[in-house]
Amino acid sequence: MKLTVNGKKRSYAGLPFKRLLDVLREDFGLTGTKEGCGEGECGACTVLVDGEPVNSCLVPVGQMEGAQVETVESLASAKKLSRLQSAFLEKGGAQCGICTPGMLMAAEAHRRAGGKKTRQAVCTAVSGNLCRCTGYKHIVDSVMAALKGRK
Numbered sequence: 001m002k003l004t005v006n007g008k009k010r011s012y013a014g015l016p017f018k019r020l021l022d023v024l025r026e027d028f029g030l031t032g033t034k035e036g037c038g039e040g041e042c043g044a045c046t047v048l049v050d051g052e053p054v055n056s057c058l059v060p061v062g063q064m065e066g067a068q069v070e071t072v073e074s075l076a077s078a079k080k081l082s083r084l085q086s087a088f089l090e091k092g093g094a095q096c097g098i099c100t101p102g103m104l105m106a107a108e109a110h111r112r113a114g115g116k117k118t119r120q121a122v123c124t125a126v127s128g129n130l131c132r133c134t135g136y137k138h139i140v141d142s143v144m145a146a147l148k149g150r151k
Contacts, residue, residue, distance in 0.1 A: 003064045005030070006074040016062025020054075021045045023061045024071060032072040032101050036130070043129030046102035047071050053109045053128070072101035075108060084108060084146040093142030095133030102129045107143045117147045 001012045005028060012023055024030045024047070033056060036044030040058040047056045048070040075082040084107055087093065094100040103126055110125035122143045123136070131139060 001062065001065050003061075003067050003069055005069045006071060012061055014061075017060045019057055020047070020059040020061050020064060020069070021056040024056060024069070030071050030073055034098050034101055036098055036102075041130070042099070043102040043106065043126075044099050046105045046129060048105055048109055051109065051112065053106050055128075070105070072104050075104060082108075083149075084111065084143070087142040087146035088139075091142040091145055092138040095131070095138075099129055099131040099133075103131070103139055107146070110143070111147060115147075117144065119144065122147070 001016070003010055003012070005024070010028060012027060014023070014027065021033060021035055024033050033047055034044045035057060036042035038057050040055040043055060045056040046053050048054070049059070049064070050068050075085055081089065084104055088100065088104065093103070106126045106129050107122070110122065115121050115125055119140055122140050126136075126139065126143065
């Protein structure tokens with residue numbers, strides 16, 4: 001099976017029912033994507049598939065033939081964090097780190113789609129992602145800062 005992960009063509013020859021999450025972490029060495037619940041409830045494993053946020057713990061890799069998959073590793077270059085990642089760092093949007101990759105990817109999908117720069121729109125954009133550590137204020141503040149061009 002062939003797919004593109006973070007802009008690179010990749011091949012996978014294993015079991016087609018292996019979860020995309022496991023292929024990313026175990027076979028491709030992309031450990032930024034985290035497993036929270038493993039049941040599609042928490043959003044910690046959110047990646048973008050063809051630009052749309054998807055819970056990678058629910059998707060068999062066999063469904064990814066020809067897909068464009070983006071993980072949290074795609075957001076930064078080797079030397080510089082993305083505006084969104086920098087805002088999370090500066091505004092305290094990341095706590096323990098389990099939900100952070102999924103939050104970042106959901107927020108990135110919102111940004112790319114030209115999502116509104118309102119608190120309500122940001123709350124809706126990340127509503128499929130659960131965080132045990134915060135009341136979401138710092139997460140929403142981080143996304144708002146990034147959307148408004150501030151870090």
